Amino acid sequence: MAGQVPAAPEPTEPPALTDRLNAMDRLVQLGTGRIEPVLLDEAEVMLDRAGQRLRLSGEHTVITLAGGTGSGKSSLFNAICGLELSPTGVRRPMTSKAHACVWGLDGAGPLLDWLDVDKRHRYARASALDLERADSTLQGLVLLDLPDHDSIQALHRAEVDRFVTIADLLVWVVDPQKYADAALHRNYIVPFARHAGVTLIVLNQIDKLQPDEVADCVADLRRLLEAEGLVDPRIVTTSAISEEGVRGFRDVLVDTVAAHSARSERLTADVDKLAERFADQRGTTEPATTVDDARRAELIDALTDAAGAPAVAEAMESAYELRAADFVGWPVTALVTRLRSDPLRRMRLTELRDELRGAFTGPIGAQQGDVDTALQGVTDGVTGDLPESWARSVRGAARSHAPELPEALGISLKDALPTFNQVPRWWWLVKTWQYFLVLVSVLGVAWIGMLVAYGVFEVGDSPNDLVGEAGLIPYVAILVICTFGMGALTSSACRNMVALSSSRHGERMEQHMRERISQVADEKVLTPVAAELNVYARFRTDVESVLP
Template identity: 50%
Template sequence: MTTVGIGTPQTRQGLGSRLAALTRIVELGPGRVDPKLLTESGQLLLRAGDRLKLSSDHTVVALAGGTGSGKSSLFNSISGLDLSPTGVRRPTTARTHACVWGLEGAGPLLDWLQIQWRHRFARASALDKGESRLHGLILLDLPDHDSIRALTDTEADRLIQVADLVVWVLDPQKYADASTHRRYVTELAGHDTVTVFVLNQADRLAPEELAECVTDLDDLLRREGVENPVIVTTSAVTGKGVDNLKVVLADTVARRRAAIQRLEADLDRLTRRLGKIMPDDDAPPPPAAIDDARRIGLTDALCDAVGVPAVGEAMENVYGVRSVEWVGWPYARWAKKLRPDPLSSLRLGDLKDEIRGLTGGSVSAQPAEVDNAIQALADGLTTGMHEAWQNGVRDAARSRSAQLPQVLSEELTEVAPSLDRVPAWWRLLLVWQYLLVLLFVAGLVWVGTALAYGVFEIGTLPESLEMFGDAASLPWVGLMMASVLGLGVLTAVAARNVVVLGAANERERLEREMRRRIGSVAEGMVIEPVERELARYNEFYGAMRSVRG
């Protein structure tokens, strides 16, 4: 007969904090975590909340096993009473029986376990029989888990999930039965501190055979993920080994830690499954927000998508071309009409049409380029994330992408310059230029009159106009005309320089305003949704670290 006792493990503290973190995971997980995992997490939270509110002075130990393992006989042997029916009929135990050492405070716990009143038994005389070490034990004899009755099979599964300590009762013939190992042992790997394996009916084996079975069972359990299996050999018929099992149970009851350890084990198992959607521990932490470089990069990409540089350049060129009509020297404009149109060679006519189209709202952002800009932002933020969270960030970035091109176009329409806008100084300069033209024409008339009447003496002018026919005035009139021409040219050149400088400033102002508006749109329609998703991911990431303990 071999007995391996349960040690006193160093259990982690802060179960409440871990459960609180799991609550946040359940709240943050929809759409990012497998719904089955979220359902199991919610069920664990409910189970933990219920169990922690109930008696902490009682330890629920479930005897589980298949038909013919001697589970009920072992239950009766431990309790010292003939409480659970035994026999060869399948199944012998149709309903769970409970034996309680110390009934005070156990009622609500038994109600939670859904144990029927007629199947509850109290060991009121336990202290008289030297069983004080088991005070606080609630021992359950579960229905056979391999029962042909669906009702009992479901009840066994339910109580195996909620018991503080599960004692698997195996027999020498079926200790490697797949229905036990595949359905329960493998699934509950990692629950070493709250699981005991009893090889019952040891009286049927010779000592050498029993030792061989124990070794084989130990190897099998370790292969299935039970790192430190606790195996106790018993014989419910002869009573051999039952005291050893009682020692294990008494140690568990005395520490009053089984309920906490079971919940921790369930939480650990669930955490390992949840951890598959998290990056490795050595991976860089997820970004908490979008940095300035990425914000600028997104704005630059969106500016390119709506053609801000091209619009600015077109505006500058058209601004310069239109200024010629107002501030250029009239004679130069009239002379240019005799030459081919320079606009056709510069293709500024197309630029005018582009500005007119923008002003009329016909120019819009390119959806494909907008989508590429958003995709680049999302890809840069999701490196190392699980695919579910990568998709979440991308979806958040694209959440308003359908409306984004239209909103950008509307913003540009508001800020686009009006082609009909003429600065006031252009109008004043035009008046000045035509005044100079009139002065030059007047000079030409004066010169003609002086030549006709003062030089060629074709007639006599009225006395009031004699000064215009005086040949001596020709040098002065010529000087005046040259001065007018020079003043006109200088004015045109100076005005042109001012226009060029103003066009550049206007372009900068336009591009700056367009960029500001595009950045504002990007902030509200792309960056804010993404940062909310990043905040959700970071909170989930922190909750996962907390739930790991």
């Protein structure tokens, strides 16, 4: 239709904003349980608000008129709308609920529902206002008149607080008498100083000033705003008593709506504000990725001692020697030893082994106090340059499995214990040799007995000279003595060899247990620490992505 203004295309947000919001979401996930909950809660609220706003109409720009009692914001609202929509008067406060005027209804309904504007206070302008510049339009504007921020009614102040967190453009209407109001500056200007790009200060009622006083008032207001952190504040002057008095303000609204950028600029300012606080949770130096080798070795040594691995290795070394004695010892000596009351010799080695294995199936494998001592200082080398919250998180990761460590160490020692079913082959050879010597000795003694019986006492007819010649007794006795000597000598030599091999066996046992303990240390301590350091590294990367 001729003269109809074509609808503006649906604006799309810049990829940088979407990327920063995604990075902020990752920061919340990575920081949960690690950094201050207040910051995470605020970030979650902002992300939820941003997500909802981005899903709603991008053709509309939400602009709020907020101010104190008597600032004339409702009169300014009516002047822009061209209709008496918001009540004005001497009695304060006049506006108790937000009033909305919308230019362009298509897609505005869900947005107004999200803004929670009462349907009784929604107004629409179907066409552009009759402006001097024919090409100017407010199509897409959602203009809100808010209650007084300094109202004595708590609900009014809560309404203002809610809208200033979701508006695309914040317009603060002040008057020449109260533009330095402490409540406004303390509660809104200073907290939203980072939002200078989406904040507009309107000095209203300039008709009450002399022409030369207006510039002085604006200069003083600018000085005050800059002192409070509002960089290059935008200030316009208005007077709602005439159309000319609001023309400059209307032009700002027209330009803002036409740019279709207020929504993304507001969300960007929200992200910027939180990004600085997240940056405070990030260290300045590149973090380590894992515990260094020296501290890892110290941890394994401490856990090895806590688990009692050296004592177990020594016990197994003794058990090795005892078991070897059953194979390489002189059986005659062993028989004599068993005839004596020796409780140690009554112990069966298999029972000893079962008791050793059973000792490591529960928490008694390593005392919790010893484990806690071993864990002290393991993360000192990687937390020195971290922010305190992350240092605490890394230390917590190192102790995350502390209650499980005693049992895990006990199981690792239990699995490291060798079986006694297999013995060195040379033990069997020695045992066979020793029993051969015993057999020779027994036969020699029997031979001497027969020589004494037949050769000395002539108890009967000798079957042959080998058992009837008494002169053979000294030679047979020498044979028996030699076999006894050879058995004792063999036993002594083998004991020396066993002592050397048992020492090596103990060292191998301790090394084997140490390897098992190192696996436990890696799984229960060092891997969680490395994972936490990886989370911190990702956090730092995402902080870089979310910063402007």
